Amino acid sequence: MADEKWSEAGEAVTALILDVFRLNGRLQLAGDRLVAELGLTSARWQILGALAQADKPESVAWHARNMGVHRQGVQRIVNELANEGIIELLPNPQHKRAHLVVLTSKGQKVYEEAIALQVPWVNDLSEGLAVDDITTAQEVISLLRERLLTASNS
Amino acid sequence: MADEKWSEAGEAVTALILDVFRLNGRLQLAGDRLVAELGLTSARWQILGALAQADKPESVAWHARNMGVHRQGVQRIVNELANEGIIELLPNPQHKRAHLVVLTSKGQKVYEEAIALQVPWVNDLSEGLAVDDITTAQEVISLLRERLLTASNS
């Protein structure tokens, strides 16, 4: 492969990457606005989702690994949400320091309210788009993500 | 449209959005690593790109508008890059405060070095991907971005 010029796929992926950056900014903004009235942000919302979908209570570090982000970021938000009574830190019989994180009933309610806002929002956003095209887009995005994941672990 | 359940497209877009978030994080990381040796970051790189592709010198606020981000973020990085001699602030005959931002020859060189690193990286990343699929993905991403853009301006 020549080092000085893009391949055809390389050029297309470069354009895709630039659009992913721009879309990410917009999504972040839209997400923040959507759930702001619930006292949530995109980052808080994502953590609530991880807690809601976990089969059983897990530690902060476990969730961070599962989400592919760093412990510290999750920890800060978890502490805030715990102070607000949205989540709860249960003692962990297996590990004295690694508390188990769970949603409180209040947290469960907030999360469901967030979903109730997201559903009409995303249905409206995606109206008229071909499901096949969306799926193709998701597969491409997902593949690139996996390649970067394995590349960064080497 | 029912408010309680995702449409088929809505569900697919929801999955796509989650992958866009994850890919964005990986790309940011990979970009930072790629150009770290040049003293750049993803954010700095993006601003150099905007300057390099501008037809003529423009103000910080103009570039921020053009990139779809806020003045303040661009301003901070522009000031840093100016201190490092990578860009230069020219006096603007039209406006005493709004200096015109241009790349120095050193900045031009750094930007070209960044591209020289990006080309083999992206060619490798996109190897074996169908160009049609990439293009479809980019069109979907771009369309979503435009819808969010017009929605946020209302």
Add this chain to the structure above:
DNA sequence: ATTGGTTTGACAATGCGTTGTCAAAGTCGT
């Protein structure tokens, strides 16, 4: 049981983006 490595949470520093405020500079309507 002691040692050494791993996991975990606490804490701090930095980079980046957003939001808001302020004053200087420019623009437009009258």
Add this chain to the structure above:
DNA sequence: ACGACTTTGACAACGCATTGTCAAACCAAT
């Protein structure tokens, strides 16, 4: 001209993610 509005840069505060360090807790090998 004059005043109202807009644009622009400076400054500050906050939210978020990354990186690094530290000590407590756990775990495995001997």
